[in-house]
Structure formats: C-alpha cells, structure tokens
Amino acid sequence: MSTERDDSVRDDVYSKAVRAGKRTYFxxxxxxxxxxxxxxxxxxxxxxxxxxxxxxxxxxxxxxKEDFEKFVDGLNETLQKxxxxxDSDVNFAENTENVVALPSGQYTDVxxxxxxx
Numbered sequence: 001m002s003t004e005r006d007d008s009v010r011d012d013v014y015s016k017a018v019r020a021g022k023r024t025y026f027x028x029x030x031x032x033x034x035x036x037x038x039x040x041x042x043x044x045x046x047x048x049x050x051x052x053x054x055x056x057x058x059x060x061x062x063x064x065k066e067d068f069e070k071f072v073d074g075l076n077e078t079l080q081k082x083x084x085x086x087d088s089d090v091n092f093a094e095n096t097e098n099v100v101a102l103p104s105g106q107y108t109d110v111x112x113x114x115x116x117x
Contacts, residue, residue, distance in 0.1 A: 013037065022046055039063040 014029040026042040041061045049055050063071055085092070 036065060038065060039068075 011030050012028065013031050016027045018025045018027070022045055024044045026040070026044065028040045028042070029037055030040060031037055039062075041063065043059045045057045047055050047057050
C-alpha cells in the first residue's frame with residue numbers, strides 16, 4: 001500500500017541549492033519508481049511582473065544514469081577549455097569575427113545526431 005507521501009519521499013533523494021546573484025541553481029537527485037537514480041538541474045531566475053509582484057522563470061534539465069559519464073566528460077572538457085581561454089590574452093568582447101548574429105526569435109537548425117562526431 002503506497003501513499004502520495006511515500007512516493008514523494010522515494011522520489012526526492014538529495015537536493016543542493018546554489019545561489020548565484022539573481023539566479024538559483026538546484027541540483028536534485030531523484031529516484032524513479034523502479035529505483036533508478038537521475039539528476040535534475042534547475043535554473044530559477046526571479047523576475048518582476050508588470051504589477052511589481054515577483055515570479056520565477058525556471059529551466060530544467062533531466063540527466064539520466066546512462067548519460068552521467070558523457071555529461072561529466074563534456075562538462076569537464078568545457079571547464080578545462082574555459083580555464084585555458086581565461087589564461088589567454090584574447091579579448092573576447094572585441095573578438096567577434098566568428099560570431100553570427102541571428103534575428104530575434106530565429107534559431108539554428110541543430111542535428112543532435114551530429115553532435116557525437
């Protein structure tokens with residue numbers, strides 16, 4: 001016999017909130033009904049409505065166990081590159097020769113199957 005409370009206790013395993021200026025990042029470990037673990041990463045940004053009342057804009061990423069290693073590898077590689085770029089003498093604010101500006105609301109066509117190559 002399962003209750004709603006039992007389901008919520010089983011679902012939430014661990015949570016870490018990181019406050020960063022106007023944003024808060026939540027790193028949550030959750031469990032499925034089959035007891036598999038997954039991670040959600042949520043960015044929450046406080047905004048003010050036109051009437052002055054606060055609201056929160058949220059973006060969430062679900063990261064499943066079969067992707068943990070590749071995600072961490074990609075993040076570590078990106079952080080390493082960031083560190084290298086910070087140590088370089090390039091002024092990124094002025095170096096825009098490879099940046100393509102798109103009209104507002106227009107997005108690039110990304111083929112996700114090409115990302116592995």
